[in-house]
Amino acid sequence: MSLNKRLNTISLAIVLILAAILSGCAGNNEQAPESSKSNESPQAxxxxxxxxxxxxxxxxxxxxxxxxxxxxxxxxxxxxxxxxxxxxxxxxxxxxxxxxxxxxxxxxxxxxxxxxxxxxxxxxxxxxxxxxxxxxxxxxxxxxxxxxxxxxGMPVWTNSKTMQYRKDLFEDTKEMEAFKKEYGYELKPPTNWQEYRDVAKFFTRDTNNDGQIDLYGTGVLGKNNGDSVASWLDHSLQAGADRLVVGEDGKANVNTKPYVEALDFLVKVLREDKSAPEGALNMASDEIAELFWNGKMAMMLEWGHFFVPSNDPAKSKVAGKVGTAPMIGGAAGIGVVPGPxxxxxxxxxxxxxxxxxxxxxxxxxxxxxxxxxxxxARKSIFDKNGSKPEYAHLNSLTTTLSAKQTLNRPVLEHWNEIESEALIPAVQAALSGKSTPQEALDEAAKIINEIHGL
The missing domain is CATH 3.40.190.10 (Periplasmic binding protein-like II)
Incomplete structure (x- = not known):
């Protein structure tokens, strides 16, 4: 064989080897054409x-x-x-x-x-x-x-505050008679602010006559986190707020009437009626729920999913005795800030x-x-399961989430800063009695505007 023929043979072999290598690489390449994979299973x-x-x-x-x-x-x-x-x-x-x-x-x-x-x-x-x-x-x-x-984004779940209450208390004949005698109307899960205050006061009591309150009507969320802000904003919507935290002009509106009324409502429940534990500034959802599950509270406005552990005997002493109802409403009706x-x-x-x-x-x-x-997240799942006793809270959530005053928190770039530096301190200042609701929210509005450079 001549030298040229030998070189041609070697060159052809090299080309074939390179082609095989490249073909193998293409077979493992994520971007390979679909046609090269047509006979393969998805796994392969x-x-x-x-x-x-x-x-x-x-x-x-x-x-x-x-x-x-x-x-x-x-x-x-x-x-x-x-x-x-x-x-x-x-x-x-x-x-x-x-x-x-x-x-x-x-x-x-x-x-x-x-x-x-x-x-x-x-x-x-x-x-x-x-x-x-x-x-x-x-x-x-x-x-x-x-x-x-x-x-x-695509939602995976949504949630909001709803009413959870002790059916064993609300449906007790003696309690019903005593409540009607004192307040002039039937005892039932409250639907508005006044009923809520009345029922909370009624059930706050010393049950064993030791001089200490051991059953509270409800709880107030005042801990240094977003729970306290969400709770206050719930009630602000119920009082008629139509744009949360800032108005159309970009300026803070938290010191206007609906927000002041909402914070005043919480202050009255805690400090005037004394229907909630004094340690509210250290209580968020988990702490309130623990009191309720241990039989120390008659009702609570809590995230809807808390209904499930409320009826779990392994977690709750009142399991099987808990009912659920939609969130209460104020002058503008039911309203909440969802948590999706x-x-x-x-x-x-x-x-x-x-x-x-x-x-x-x-x-x-x-x-x-x-x-x-x-x-x-899906309404069809709420509808399908709401009739099941273990998921009865889904009906309350559907009513609450569908309410005309239910509104998401505002899309603000500096929300975390606004919440931590302005809103949480304002709620805590009012609940502690250090400031009136108006004073606390005037200060919050000032801080928010400063954050926005206004």
Missing amino acids: SKSGQFITVLVEGGSPAFKVATATAEEFKKQTGYEVKIESVPYIGVFDKLNAELKAKAGSYDVATIDILWFPALASGLESMDDLYTDEVNSDLFPNLIDGAIVDGKKL WYQVIPASSKKKDIAKEYVKFLFERNEQFLEVIGVA
Whole structure:
């Protein structure tokens, strides 16, 4: 064989080897054309591929993500890698990711409160909001996902304060007779501010005659966190607030009539009627619920999902004796600030298409959140399960979340600063008696305007 022929033979062999190598690389490449994978199963075609999901550790989002990961892998071939961190860690990590644009996360589950700060780095989900999806969600749940005209998240659950009360007390014949004799009307779960104050005063008592109050009518949330603000804003909406915290002109409106009346209402329940424990400034939802579950409270305005543990004998001494009703109303009717959570997709994700498939996948399995936390996002799930005794709170939530005065917290970039530096201190100053509601909220308005540079 001549030298030229030998060289040609060697060259051909090298070309064939390179072609085989390149072909093998293309077969493993995530971006390979679909035609090259047409005879492969989803599992084989997505071998070694995954999406990374960021959730709060131990939360409903973590539990559902864990429970459904294998099913998603079987359906799509994509492994779900779950990164779980403490509550504020979700915000911190996602915020850092959006700034770095590193593509570390493909999906995250976030509190509605974080939308203003994260919005610029999130992928639009407008295309996921079909007519069918829209018709199955409360309007305020859709509105909560919108920032600058774009829907940036898909809800996984929603929640709000509702009434929970001791049926064994409210339905006791002697209690009913005594209440009617004192107040002139029938004892029932209160529907407005006056009834609420009357019932709370009536049930606040020393039950064992030791000189100490051991049964309170209700509780007041005053702890140094967002619970106290949400509770006060609930009542502000009931008093007629139509724009929360800031008006159309961007200036603070928290020192106007509805807000002052709402804070005054809470102060009267605590300090004038003495129908709530004195340690209100150290009490948030968990502390109030513990008192209620231990039989130390006749009723509470609490997040709807607390109804489930209220009737769990392992957690509650009053299990089987708890009823549920919609949130009370003020002059403007029922109103609350909801507490929804959403799935979001970072715009930096390199797998946005499969991330959207994952979001759709969990929306279709939204009932699993009901099983884990006691609430969900879809109205159809509320309707389907509300007739079950263990989920009776869903009916109260539906009425409350559908009320005309129910409104999401405002989309403000500096919300965390406003809440911590202006609103929480104002609520605590009034509840402690250090300031009148008007004085406390005048100061809060001043601080908010300073934060906004006004």
